[in-house]
Amino acid sequence: MRKLMMGNHALSYGAKLSRVQVIAAYPITPQTQVVELLSEMCANGELDAKFVKVESEHSALAASIGASAAGTRAFTATSSQGLALMHEMIHWAVGARTPVVLGNINRAMAPPWSIWTEQNDSLSQRDTGIMQVYCESNQEVQDTVIQSYKVAEKVLLPCMLVLDAFYLSHTYEPVDIPEQKLVDKYLPKFNPPYKLDPDDVHAFGGLTDAKWYYELRYKIESAIERARGEWRKADDEFGEIFGRKYGLVEDYKCEDADIMLVTSGTITGTARVTVDMLRDEGKKIGILKIRVFRPFPTDEVRDILGGAKKVACIDRNISFGQSGVFFEEIKSALYNSSHRPQIWGYIAGLGGRDVTPDTIREIVKRTEESDKPQELIWIGLKK
Amino acid sequence: MPKAKKIVWKGVDDMPEMAVSLSSMRVNKTASWRNLKPVIDYDKCKPCGICWKFCPEPAILLKEDGSPVIDYDYCKGCGICAEECPRNAITMHREER
Numbered sequence A: 001m002r003k004l005m006m007g008n009h010a011l012s013y014g015a016k017l018s019r020v021q022v023i024a025a026y027p028i029t030p031q032t033q034v035v036e037l038l039s040e041m042c043a044n045g046e047l048d049a050k051f052v053k054v055e056s057e058h059s060a061l062a063a064s065i066g067a068s069a070a071g072t073r074a075f076t077a078t079s080s081q082g083l084a085l086m087h088e089m090i091h092w093a094v095g096a097r098t099p100v101v102l103g104n105i106n107r108a109m110a111p112p113w114s115i116w117t118e119q120n121d122s123l124s125q126r127d128t129g130i131m132q133v134y135c136e137s138n139q140e141v142q143d144t145v146i147q148s149y150k151v152a153e154k155v156l157l158p159c160m161l162v163l164d165a166f167y168l169s170h171t172y173e174p175v176d177i178p179e180q181k182l183v184d185k186y187l188p189k190f191n192p193p194y195k196l197d198p199d200d201v202h203a204f205g206g207l208t209d210a211k212w213y214y215e216l217r218y219k220i221e222s223a224i225e226r227a228r229g230e231w232r233k234a235d236d237e238f239g240e241i242f243g244r245k246y247g248l249v250e251d252y253k254c255e256d257a258d259i260m261l262v263t264s265g266t267i268t269g270t271a272r273v274t275v276d277m278l279r280d281e282g283k284k285i286g287i288l289k290i291r292v293f294r295p296f297p298t299d300e301v302r303d304i305l306g307g308a309k310k311v312a313c314i315d316r317n318i319s320f321g322q323s324g325v326f327f328e329e330i331k332s333a334l335y336n337s338s339h340r341p342q343i344w345g346y347i348a349g350l351g352g353r354d355v356t357p358d359t360i361r362e363i364v365k366r367t368e369e370s371d372k373p374q375e376l377i378w379i380g381l382k383k
Numbered sequence B: 001m002p003k004a005k006k007i008v009w010k011g012v013d014d015m016p017e018m019a020v021s022l023s024s025m026r027v028n029k030t031a032s033w034r035n036l037k038p039v040i041d042y043d044k045c046k047p048c049g050i051c052w053k054f055c056p057e058p059a060i061l062l063k064e065d066g067s068p069v070i071d072y073d074y075c076k077g078c079g080i081c082a083e084e085c086p087r088n089a090i091t092m093h094r095e096e097r
């Protein structure tokens, strides 16, 4: 069934199709509609889940972790300041190995208050061990929720699904809602090896001294590395059943490209249209869209960008004192690679500023005209 | 007594993914890091239950007659009982292992 829906509701439908059993959430713009619709679904019996109202985002994730530790499929959603308040519990969800799926609507951090899109909220969670997937369309949002549970429950790690505020969260697009029985076939019931169980009593996350803590950290790293293969598998299987595939990254016309753009989120759609126009004008430009950010798709990035002469990375975020985060990540993936293209780093669209085809054209033009890579170019800065 | 399957492992490959206690907390003793040990002088103790009330673990149990017994499997040696006892019946001693 096809339905016209906003990105926020695509998240809700994804959770519903995944048959989540516990939803714990606290409202925040621009996320609120995600859990609003889920609470309606719980109230009218469309979804057999427990909706837990909590007093903060910290509690929302804590309750989701508890639910997951008890062996149920848990979901939460938030944005920006709310995600920052969840930070401690994100580390906990990772260490406790609870595969909660968290929808985050990218919104710029305050002050000054902003409700518009920027990736600094989610990218600030980079080193916690939570998986991160950046979505480009509402269809991808809905499908990624289902894929996320598949992978998260395999490797026992939480997953954060990320979408741009307003450009996706509040924009209506047609979304194909698959049949429930096909989703059930794809996504079996969650069955963790250990759970809170009165017939087999254990304490979870208790004091662990240096004798074993180190090994537990190693196991998290092994799990997230294993997740690379699990994402590929989950995506292939999804493609076979539902006819849609997304990859860890997407290569758009990179094969013969002189300049490859690196994008994530909705900027990708704009870049796609611009690349088509530039190709009509005879310019060989391609796009590498990074979808799965954690675990980082190092092999794919090396394979595709290794063939480029010039790379222009567009970051809707900034790691202050360094550069754009995607820029930093692709540079580090390529450093030990035999083919190392020159890479330009562009900061664009912070605080929800539009990134238009003209912005992309300017990025391409500046990369073409320059022969010495620059790490930090502020595109469209009012001087 | 809660039911619990005992978990044993040798190394990183066969250990559980998450930090899970080896069994229930009855088996999972937590006193190995105590370096001061509280000792009750029952000649001085007139069972009032204050130490029992203050012990944060709780690692003090009360017998039928109300007199306190320290559960050394879980006592962490914080000394709160010794501090709070109005009769100075509890003293802290260096742990010898």
Ligand code: SF4
Binding pocket: B038, B054, B055, B056, B057, B058, B059, B060, B070, B074, B075, B076, B077, B078, B079, B080, B081, B082
């Ligand atoms: S030393 Fe602390 S933990 Fe031990 S019995 Fe006294 S109050 Fe309880």
Ligand code: SF4
Binding pocket: B040, B044, B045, B046, B047, B048, B049, B050, B051, B052, B067, B068, B084, B085, B086, B087, B088, B089, B090
């Ligand atoms: S506080 Fe002192 S007197 Fe009271 S029960 Fe405990 S040991 Fe005995």
